[in-house]
Each structure stands twice: as structure tokens, then as C-alpha cells.
Amino acid sequence: MASTSRRDALALPEVQCPNHPDALLVEDHRAGDVICPECGLVVGDRVIDVGAEWRTFTKEIATKDPSRVGDAQNPLLNGGDLTTTISKGTGAASFDEFGTSKYQNRRTMSSSDRAMLNASREITTMADRLNLPGNIIDRTNHLFKHVYEQKRLKGWSNDAIASACLYIACRQEGVPRTFKEICAVSRISKKEIGRCFKLILNALETSVDLITTGDFMSRFCSNLGLPKQVQMAATFIARKAVELDLVSGRSPISVAAAAIYMASQASAEKKTEKEIGDIAGVADVTIRQSYRLIYPRAADLFPPDFRFDTHKLPQM
Amino acid sequence: MDSSNDEALDIIITNVVATFRTRCHLNLRTIALEGINVIYKPEVGKVLMKLRKPKITASIWSSGKIICTGATSEDDAKLGARRLARCLQKLGFRVRFSDFKVVNVLAVCSMPFAVHLVDFTNNNRPIASYEPELHPAATYRIKTLKATVQVFSTGSITVTGPNVQAVATAVEHIYPLLFEVQKPKHRKD
Numbered sequence: 001m002a003s004t005s006r007r008d009a010l011a012l013p014e015v016q017c018p019n020h021p022d023a024l025l026v027e028d029h030r031a032g033d034v035i036c037p038e039c040g041l042v043v044g045d046r047v048i049d050v051g052a053e054w055r056t057f058t059k060e061i062a063t064k065d066p067s068r069v070g071d072a073q074n075p076l077l078n079g080g081d082l083t084t085t086i087s088k089g090t091g092a093a094s095f096d097e098f099g100t101s102k103y104q105n106r107r108t109m110s111s112s113d114r115a116m117l118n119a120s121r122e123i124t125t126m127a128d129r130l131n132l133p134g135n136i137i138d139r140t141n142h143l144f145k146h147v148y149e150q151k152r153l154k155g156w157s158n159d160a161i162a163s164a165c166l167y168i169a170c171r172q173e174g175v176p177r178t179f180k181e182i183c184a185v186s187r188i189s190k191k192e193i194g195r196c197f198k199l200i201l202n203a204l205e206t207s208v209d210l211i212t213t214g215d216f217m218s219r220f221c222s223n224l225g226l227p228k229q230v231q232m233a234a235t236f237i238a239r240k241a242v243e244l245d246l247v248s249g250r251s252p253i254s255v256a257a258a259a260i261y262m263a264s265q266a267s268a269e270k271k272t273e274k275e276i277g278d279i280a281g282v283a284d285v286t287i288r289q290s291y292r293l294i295y296p297r298a299a300d301l302f303p304p305d306f307r308f309d310t311h312k313l314p315q316m
Numbered sequence: 317m318d319s320s321n322d323e324a325l326d327i328i329i330t331n332v333v334a335t336f337r338t339r340c341h342l343n344l345r346t347i348a349l350e351g352i353n354v355i356y357k358p359e360v361g362k363v364l365m366k367l368r369k370p371k372i373t374a375s376i377w378s379s380g381k382i383i384c385t386g387a388t389s390e391d392d393a394k395l396g397a398r399r400l401a402r403c404l405q406k407l408g409f410r411v412r413f414s415d416f417k418v419v420n421v422l423a424v425c426s427m428p429f430a431v432h433l434v435d436f437t438n439n440n441r442p443i444a445s446y447e448p449e450l451h452p453a454a455t456y457r458i459k460t461l462k463a464t465v466q467v468f469s470t471g472s473i474t475v476t477g478p479n480v481q482a483v484a485t486a487v488e489h490i491y492p493l494l495f496e497v498q499k500p501k502h503r504k505d
Contacts, residue, residue, distance in 0.1 A: 179449050194450045207441055210434055211448070245499060248430065249469040251448040 015044045112148065119144050119162045126166055129185040130177065139169040143200070152203045156196055160188045164196035171208040176215050178253055180281030213238035213256040216280070220260055223279045226269050229306075234263035236303040241294045244301075250290050257282045258290035262298065266308050288316055324428075327487055329480065331422040332387040336397050338380040338404060339412040347376060350407055365400065372396035376404075383419075390418050390480055420476060423483045427471035427491075429498035436467060436497045456493075458486055465490050471498075 017023050017036035025034045025043055034044035088094075120141055127137045143165040147153055153161055163186040170177045183190045201207060214235050221231035238259035241247050247255045257280040264271040273284035273291075280287075294301060298313055347363050348356035355364040363376045370392040375383045382400065387393035394416060401413045433454045437446040446454035453466040453474075463477035463486040473490070477483040 194447070198445065198447075201445070205442070207445075210437060210446060248499075249452055251452070253449065 017041055017043050115148060115158055116145065119148075119158050122159055122162045123166060126163065126182070126185045130181065132166075132170070136166075136169045136173050136175075139172060140165045143168055143204070146204055147200055150203050153196065153199055156192075156199070157188070159186065160192045160196045161200070162186075163188050163193045164200050167193060167197055168200060168206075168208060171211075174209075174215075176211050178216070178281055184281075211252050213242060213252045213259065216253065216256050217260075220256065220276070220279050224260070224264070224271055224275065226260070226264055226271070227267075230260075230263045230267045230269060233267070233303055233306050234260045237262055237294070237301045240301045241297075244297065246297060247290055247293050250293070253280055254282050254286050254290045255294075256280065257287045258294055259301075261287055261291055262294065262301070262313065265313055266302070266306070292316060325425055325487065325491070327423050327425045327475075327484060329388055329421060329423045329483070331385065331420075332390055332393045332418060332480075333420040333422075334384045334387070334390075334393040334397060334416060334418045336382055336384070336401070336416040337414050338382065338401060338409065339414050340380055340410050342376060342378050342380055342404065342409055344376070344378050347404070347407060351403070365403070367396055367399060367403075370396045370399075372400070374400050390421070393418060418479055420478065421480050421483050422474065422476045423480075423487075424472065424474050425487055427473065427494055427498070429495075429501065430471045431467055431469055431494050432497045432499050433467065433469050436494065439497065440493060456490060458489060461486050461489070467494065 015025070015034065017025065017039065019041065020036055020038040023036050023038045026037050027034050032046055033042045035042055123137060123140050123144065127140070140162070144162055147161055147165065148158075163182055166186075167177065167179065167182050179190045179193060182193060186193070217231055217235045217238070221234065226234075234256070238252075238256050241255055241259065242252075247258075257276050260280075261271065261273060261276050264276075273287045276282070277284040277287055295313065295315060344356065344358075344361070344363050347365070348354055351363070351365060353366045353368075355366075357364065361378065365374045365376060366372070367374070370387055372384055372386045372393070374385075374396075382397070384393055384397050384400065387396055397416055398413060401411045405411045433446055437444045437454050440456065443458075444454050444456045451466075453468045456465045456467060457463075458465070461477060461482045463475060463482050465486055466474045467490075471494075473487075473494075475483045475486050477486055
């Protein structure tokens with residue numbers, strides 16, 4: 001690893017060729033030498049290579065690992081990987097008489113590092129299941145690190161904190177996921193994630209924007225396979241319904257689901273309450289309830305340029 | 317917008333929780349066998365005794381600590397606690413009524429207008445919290461009073477605090493905040 005000395009790391013060692021004091025010395029990066037071009041004398045050696053890091057490209061376990069600097073530093077771990085561990089032996093001498101390896105107890109890393117690594121792994125798995133991009137994963141990891149360092153949520157299981165951090169990260173990036181969606185990819189119950197969520201917001205003294213119906217439209221509609229027209233209509237209906245305050249007190253998810261139901265029933269692609277309920281994580285009776293609230297004003301809710309497939313909306 | 321509007325607003329106290337000590341060890345088995353209107357919970361280690369008047373449920377622990385819930389006013393809670401102590405005295409324990417403290421008061425109140433929760437939360441950002449997925453009400457915690465107000469979109473609120481005075485002050489405190497985010501009245505047709 002390149003050493004970062006106080007002085008400029010790129011400064012060549014101050015040497016001169018004894019025979020040619022004013023000759024400009026040539027640096028040979030491959031060998032790490034500083035050579036005088038006039039006479040070929042090697043003036044300085046063991047020059048630190050500040051060029052690009054060498055990487056291992058071969059997959060098989062080579063006996064000689066050409067990379068001498070190791071992996072990139074993980075900024076989330078404490079200590080910056082500057083610890084010494086004893087790796088598994090390679091030769092025959094590393095096994096004692098019974099066949100077990102000598103030095104079998106690798107130096108365990110600090111518990112906070114281990115917790116961070118486990119959480120990182122959990123977060124990556126969960127985000128993978130949800131198809132979340134790298135920026136959300138990074139944000140989640142940073143949130144987890146902050147929360148973990150704070151130690152205010154020490155009693156809660158790390159998985160719960162990781163799930164709650166994932167929820168917060170999605171919210172902060174402007175693409176909220178419902179609690180039920182996070183529950184689907186995590187082993188933690190919605191109640192626990194909710195509690196951790198509130199505690200983390202307290203501990204980090206941040207707040208998140210409120211969810212709106214429009215945040216979920218594109219995801220739910222694509223999962224249901226509804227065309228763009230229907231999705232736009234549903235978004236319009238939901239927004240109008242909230243503006244006209246027909247659904248006061250209902251969760252935005254339920255309103256969005258009811259709006260999707262209304263839009264899809266008015267178009268060619270009719271979806272049942274059960275299908276929408278499955279995708280949105282809402283009970284079909286809840287969709288029915290919200291639908292009953294918006295049905296009376298259906299005429300006002302549809303966008304002006306919407307082409308109806310049938311003019312008869314189901315009434316329940 | 318006058319602040320002394322609680323004459324017009326009915327604050328109804330629904331629950332008062334109080335604790336007190338009997339300063340003597342209580343044998344729960346004796347209470348369970350000989351007391352009237354008792355439920356013994358050995359897995360937790362307490363006895364529930366219900367009083368008819370005032371309507372109070374008390375959790376009695378063997379250490380002598382008793383938690384009294386269900387009263388409708390602070391005086392009622394004290395009266396019920398004393399009656400309970402007398403009950404235990406009659407069962408033969410050397411009861412000394414001490415350390416009576418009202419721990420929690422829960423009250424409900426109804427605003428004459430509906431409230432726009434989204435605006436309310438946005439105006440009072442860190443203190444108010446609204447998660448429609450988790451709970452349909454917005455929670456507003458008043459740190460100075462140690463009181464919590466839950467605001468529903470219909471305009472009803474529930475207030476919990478350490479005593480009745482704090483609850484009343486909390487309602488006074490929150491009334492102007494709710495007034496500015498009220499939904500205009502219109503007939504739903």
C-alpha cells in the first residue's frame with residue numbers, strides 16, 4: 001500500500017549519480033530503480049510504486065499472489081484493514097501430526113467490524129431481492145454505520161436495524177418502499193421494523209418526507225402489467241382523490257391500490273382486487289373500502305383525456 | 317383565536333394509571349385464594365384484582381408494589397387505591413399505604429374541525445411524526461410537558477401525560493397548531 005508520508009509522496013528520493021551529478025535520473029517503475037542514463041548506475045532502489053495497483057486476474061488459487069497491496073479499503077470498516085491476520089496455510093508444514101492446521105484460530109476481527117460485515121451482507125442480499133441500485137445500498141450501509149456507532153439501539157437485532165436502514169435509505173432517495181415490501185425480503189416483522197425506524201430517526205435526528213400515492217404507481221402498475229395509459233390515469237385519480245379529500249384517514253398505499261383498481265376496471269386490462277392486493281400488500285377488503293369512498297365522484301377523478309373501454313365501473 | 321378555548325372543548329379523561337406501595341411482602345397465593353374478584357397469573361407473578369366502585373383494575377406484585385389502572389380521575393384513582401389497600405388489610409397483611417403517585421393520564425378530546433395531517437406534520441417537522449403505514453394518527457411529543465398528543469384526521473385527539481394538569485396544558489398548546497391546518501367545512505355530497 002502506498003505510504004502517505006507528510007511530504008509529497010511523488011517526490012523522488014533526493015539522490016544523485018556520483019559520477020554525473022547533473023544528469024537527470026530515470027525511474028524504472030518495473031524494477032523500482034532510479035538509474036543514471038549516462039552510465040547506467042542504479043542510484044536508488046526499492047522505490048515505492050505509486051502507479052496503478054496490480055490486480056489478480058486469474059481465478060485459480062495461485063501460489064504466488066501478484067497483488068501486493070490487497071483489496072480496496074472499505075471505508076465503513078474501522079481501522080481501515082490495517083490488521084494482521086494469519087491465513088490458512090498452504091504448504092505441508094502448516095499441518096501438524098493429526099492433520100489439523102496449526103494456527104487454526106485466525107485472529108478474529110473486532111466485533112464491530114464483524115457486525116458491520118454481517119449487516120453489509122444482509123443489506124446486499126435484501127437489496128438484491130428488491131433490485132435496488134448501488135446508491136441505496138451505499139446509503140443504507142452508511143446509515144447502519146452511524147446507528148451502530150451511536151449505540152443507542154444496541155438492544156435491537158442487527159437485522160432489524162439493517163432492514164429499517166434500508167427502508168429509510170429508500171425513502172431518502174425518493175423511491176420509498178412500503179414496509180410490507182421490506183418485510184417480504186427480511187425475516188423481521190413489520191412491527192419491529194416500524195419500531196426500529198422510529199428509533200433510528202430519533203437517534204440520527206433526521207426526518208423523512210411523507211409518502212405520496214404517486215411514489216408507488218409506476219412500480220405497482222408495472223408489476224401488474226398495466227399499460228402506461230392506465231398508470232397515468234391511476235396516478236391522476238389517486239392525486240385527485242387526495243386533493244378532494246375523499247379518502248381522509250386512509251393510507252396512501254390503499255388509496256393508490258383503489259385508484260389502480262378503478263383505472264384498470266375502466267380500461268381494457270381489468271385487474272381484480274385480489275391481484276392488486278397481492279402486489280400492493282393491501283387486503284382486498286381494504287381496496288373495496290377505499291374504492292367505495294372514491295366511486296361516487298368517479299366522473300371527476302378521471303383525467304379528461306382518458307379513453308374508456310367500458311363506461312360501466314363495478315359498483316360495490 | 318383565543319387560547320382559553322378549553323371551556324368549549326371537552327377534555328374527557330378516560331384512564332388514570334397510578335402506583336403505590338404497601339411496604340410489606342404480599343403472599344399472592346393467599347390473595348388469589350381468599351380475595352374476591354381476583355385473577356392469579358403465576359407465569360408473570362402477579363394478581364389482578366378488580367374493584368367494582370370505582371371501576372379499577374390493580375396489578376398486585378408480591379413485593380408490595382401495586383399498579384392501579386382504569387380510574388377516570390386522579391381522586392378516583394386515590395380512592396380506589398386506598399380501598400384496595402383496605403381490602404388487602406382485611407385479608408390479613410400489614411399494609412401501609414405509601415408512595416401514591418399518578419403515573420399516566422390518558423384523555424381524549426375532539427376538535428370541532430377536521431385536520432389536514434400532512435400539512436400539520438410538515439409544519440412541525442421534527443416534533444410531529446406521521447407514518448400512515450404504521451398508524452393513522454400523527455404523533456406530537458411535547459418534551460417540556462412530557463406529554464404525547466396523537467392527532468387523527470377527523471379532528472379527534474388523544475393526549476397522554478404524567479398528570480391532568482399537563483394534559484390540559486398540552487391541549488392548550490396544540491389547539492393553535494391544529495387550528496391553522498384545519499380542513500374547511502364542506503358538505504360531502
